[in-house]
Amino acid sequence: MTTLALKNLSLPNPFKAVIGFFASVGTAMQVSRQIAANEQIARALLVEYKEHTYYSLLAELNHKTMEAYKKNV
Secondary structure (H helix, E strand, C coil): CHHHHHHHCCCCCHHHHHHHHHHHHHHHHHHHHHHHHHHHHHHHHCCCCCCCCHHHHHHHHHHHHHHHHHHHC
């Protein structure tokens, strides 16, 4: 009787939680590295986009970065 009850008892897998945590940390690291790279990219692209200021171009790059990572989640 006890073995039947234990077999049907669905406990959460602790490894799934740990893997999910490390996956989210990895994604956060990727996003932060991309945003840091966007600062350098915005400086380089500012010559090509005269209608933008540095901060508006940076905001647009960061917005596109966040949209790309939202699609992957």
